Amino acid sequence: GVLADLQCEEVGDHEREAVDRLMAERxxxxxxxxxxxxxxxxxxxxxxxxxxxxxxxxxxxxGVFAVQGDVESVAEVxxxxxxxxxxxxxxxxERVHVHDRRVSIGGIELAYGGVEAGxxxxxxxxxxxxxxxxxxxxxxxxxxxxxxxxSRIDLTVAGHTHGxxxxxxxxxxxTISSRVPRNVGAGxxxxxxxxxxxxxxxVGAERGQxxxxxxxxxxxxxxxxxx
Numbered sequence: 001g002v003l004a005d006l007q008c009e010e011v012g013d014h015e016r017e018a019v020d021r022l023m024a025e026r027x028x029x030x031x032x033x034x035x036x037x038x039x040x041x042x043x044x045x046x047x048x049x050x051x052x053x054x055x056x057x058x059x060x061x062x063g064v065f066a067v068q069g070d071v072e073s074v075a076e077v078x079x080x081x082x083x084x085x086x087x088x089x090x091x092x093x094e095r096v097h098v099h100d101r102r103v104s105i106g107g108i109e110l111a112y113g114g115v116e117a118g119x120x121x122x123x124x125x126x127x128x129x130x131x132x133x134x135x136x137x138x139x140x141x142x143x144x145x146x147x148x149x150x151s152r153i154d155l156t157v158a159g160h161t162h163g164x165x166x167x168x169x170x171x172x173x174x175t176i177s178s179r180v181p182r183n184v185g186a187g188x189x190x191x192x193x194x195x196x197x198x199x200x201x202x203v204g205a206e207r208g209q210x211x212x213x214x215x216x217x218x219x220x221x222x223x224x225x226x227x
Contacts, residue, residue: 001027001060002222004139004159005202007071009039011050014219018203019057022221028098029062031105033159033200034069034139036080044076055084062098065089067107069139070160074109089137091120093127101226102132106153112143125152133226141180141199149193155226156197163187163201163217173217187217189224198224 001022008015022030037044037051058064064086068077078088087094089107096103106124108117121143124134134153136143141158163186164173176185180197184190187201201220205212 001025001030002033002157002198002200002224003030003203004033004200005035005162005204007035007038007204007206009043010047011054015054015203018221019054023057025223027060027223029103030058030060030064031137031157032064032066032086033137033157034067035071035159036069036077038071048080051080052084055081055086058086062096062103063087065094065105065107065137067137067139068110070110091116093120093123102129104132104134106136108136108138108143110139112138112140112146118146121146141178141184141197144192144195144197145179147195149195151195154196156195158197159200159202161185161199162206165205165214165217167216
């Protein structure tokens, strides 16, 4: 299960419905791709209890894992997830078992081009074993561009783009704020020279630089089946 870019000022029916829909699918593993709360001043303090209550509802046999997004610091995302059962990964690789499969998850920091992020990706690549599934979890999809075409990492999961928020027929998204191809930033499952990436269109909307609207880029929670 993938949940990205809640990006709310206040937890409301929209955010609760997103979690309801995801949990109704009973995912084996849940990945949170950043951007949880976007509000100025003391708004995070006001919404902290509501955010934690929302995150406590996320449960999966293989665990729930999160990375930092653009709108929060590492300290803030750790604060939001404290006591919820969500594991925050900052340049760390976690290995879990889901049914009879072993899954390795590498959580990449927001500065995906940095040395520590590179070391984490290299660790995910080098880990021993042949039958495990390897996932790079990041906020920005650009991290996939750091991988070799023959990468041992099976899937990159990201958010950030909101599918462009506005997509037009034929043209697609007007902007995606990313260096990946626009069709990739528009959302969904794609392959770049053998490197698979899933980009979530997310749940919320940008509350800073862009208008708070969506057109042709419907909010989503996602269920991915790994075989």
